[in-house]
Amino acid sequence: MSEPTIPAGINAPGATPLLAQLTDADRNRLAEAMQTLLARGSILGLEHGQGELYAWCRQNSDWLREIMALAGFQVSNEHESRLIQATPQKASLTLRLRQDATVVLLALWYEFDTQVRDHGATTVSLTVEQLNQLLHEKLLPDLKEPPSPTRLSEILRQAHRFNLVNLDIAEPFEQSQIEVLPTLRRVIPFQDLADWAKTAELHKNPATLDGEDAGHSEEADS
Numbered sequence: 211m212s213e214p215t216i217p218a219g220i221n222a223p224g225a226t227p228l229l230a231q232l233t234d235a236d237r238n239r240l241a242e243a244m245q246t247l248l249a250r251g252s253i254l255g256l257e258h259g260q261g262e263l264y265a266w267c268r269q270n271s272d273w274l275r276e277i278m279a280l281a282g283f284q285v286s287n288e289h290e291s292r293l294i295q296a297t298p299q300k301a302s303l304t305l306r307l308r309q310d311a312t313v314v315l316l317a318l319w320y321e322f323d324t325q326v327r328d329h330g331a332t333t334v335s336l337t338v339e340q341l342n343q344l345l346h347e348k349l350l351p352d353l354k355e356p357p358s359p360t361r362l363s364e365i366l367r368q369a370h371r372f373n374l375v376n377l378d379i380a381e382p383f384e385q386s387q388i389e390v391l392p393t394l395r396r397v398i399p400f401q402d403l404a405d406w407a408k409t410a411e412l413h414k415n416p417a418t419l420d421g422e423d424a425g426h427s428e429e430a431d432s
Contacts, residue, residue, distance in 0.1 A: 232273070239263065240270070240273060242263060243263060243266070247295075251393065252294060253267060253294040254292065254393075256291070261292075264294060268289070274294075278296055282298060297397075305372075310361060313345065314345070314362065315397070315398060322390040322394060323395075336390075337388070339385065342362075345357075359384075363383065374390075374393055374397060
């Protein structure tokens, strides 16, 4: 059997690296940007220590978009918020969230949308106690019980790890501060509250937690 033909220049001795036109400093910045986007989903230029990386990404957006596209992600830039975010383009790259985590993110999306759209807020913050009230009033009146404090802490810490919220833990835990970040709008890209309500309704019915469909309702793509 004949050997497969290797296109000229691919892995050939002495071939010029594909990223050779980048300086060492730019290669390091590109690597840092990729690793940050893959690990946390976004780069927040207003956060301490990320301003220079954000500025580099904005100036070299073509490189970043092209190389992230190879990994299956679309990169968007929201300069007003100093935000660069990578969103997966394939279902296999999305998070698989348990239903209670999905419900919490739905509540946070609702609060963010309401504060920005109705009140013109530029930052949206609430306490864990206020989040629990929101869950009870908007999403959980028909469910068996809200997430326990321990589970809610896990959900919020995961959201913080993926740059969906900033979380400032306090004692008691109910007084912890949650800042909802604009990245959540792209992770849960509803067009309006009517679109939000359709998804929220799926999580209000306690029957979805029982019976044969329980295994399917425990997780949701995000």
